[in-house]
Amino acid sequence: MQRKELGKTGIKVSKLCFGSLTMGPLQRNLSPEEGASLIRYGYERGINFLDSAELYETYPHINKALKHIDRSDYVIASKCYAYSKETAEESFEKALKGLGTEYIDIFMLHEQTSGLTIKGHYEAIEYFLKMKSQGKIRAFGISTHYVEAVRAALKYPEIEVIHPIVNMNGLGIQDGSMDEMYEALKSFKKSGGGIYGMKPLGGGNLLSNVDACFDYVLNLEILDSIAFGMQSFDEIDYNVKKINGETVDASLAERLRGHSKQLQIAEWCIGCGACVEKCDHKALELNRGKIHINRSKCVLCGYCASVCPEFCIKVY
Structure with a gap:
């Protein structure tokens, strides 16, 4: 599989990135052993x-997979919501210990919305930059659903990588269109930044x-x-076949057609509304004690x- 440098970080990544959210407790809830087997298989296929x-x-899941993968050839990105030195240190140490690794290739602030949130989290950023100077982080970045x-x-030149929403209809972008997101990303790319959608x-x-x-997405030159x-x-x-431009077997496509996923809310929901407040996509509403x-707005992030x-909430 094609590999490309992520911006100017010196980190070479496969065109296809393995998103691990869907295997975890918020969605499929696979065991660490099951998840590790998928990660290893993906690596064997070039990811x-x-x-x-x-x-x-x-x-x-990742920890178990790394026991059978050449760590020097594998790139891990993770993120957290830290806002202070203390919360940053706690999250970073949790990541190192949980992953069983001595460094993390790309560490990011999760779900940043604007310059205000970046500024408000800058004490955490300073900690991550310190970890970078010690070789424990190779590149720093942010993930976002916002053009702003x-x-x-x-x-912020210290932000080397962005992980944004990118799809042909701009679904999930909170403050603009895909055209606006593309123009902003093009400017970031021109500045030397790395982008994985x-x-x-x-x-x-x-x-x-x-x-x-x-x-x-394959025709977007801005995406690494x-x-x-x-x-x-x-x-x-x-x-892997789609990313590599290979023909997809009809039987494989048919099997996947029957596996569409949806957000599911169990009948024992107490209608507390916590999920409504959490959903930035405005996909949930509390009405008469029911969610x-x-x-059409849910992007299945979980x-x-x-x-x-x-x-009582799962994606499956």
Whole structure:
């Protein structure tokens, strides 16, 4: 599989990034052993780049996989919500210990929205930059669903990598269109920044036009890599073939057609509304004690499940 340098970081990553969110507790809830087997299989198919986060709770899966992967050839990105030196240190040490590694290739602040949030988290950024100076982080960055955060990143040369929403309809972008996101990313790319996209299929909402989705992201010259959430061997095979420009077997495509995913809320939901507050995409509404889902807005991130006190939200 093609590898490309991520901006000017010196880090070479596969065009396909293994998104680990979907295998974790917020979605498929695979065991660490099951998840590790998928990660290893992806590596054997040419995927040397994996995206994770403290929120995803997939560190145990990655840890087990790394015991059978050449760490020097494997690129791990993770992220957290730290805002102070103390919270940054806690999250970073948790990542190192959980992953069983001495360094993390790319460490990011999760879900940044604007210059204000970047500024408000700058004490944490200073800690991560210190870790970079010690060789424990190779590159620093942010993930975002906002055009404004990409524009703000241009003012911070210490932000070397951005992980933004990129899909042909701009689904999930909170403050603009895909055209606006593209222009902001193009400026960041021109400045030497690295970019790997997320939600290329709009959280599953664009699966009816999957070929066009792949064509769109593969033709974007600004993208060094694109992350796809993968939770089965079939998904890995399908995505690898599409990224490599290979023909997808009809039987493989048919098997995946029957595996569309949705956000599911169990009947024991108590209607506390915590998930509604968590959802930046405005896909959830509390009405008469019941949660209602606007599936046209839901991008299947599963972040709402992380705040459910009753553990009744899953994506499957």
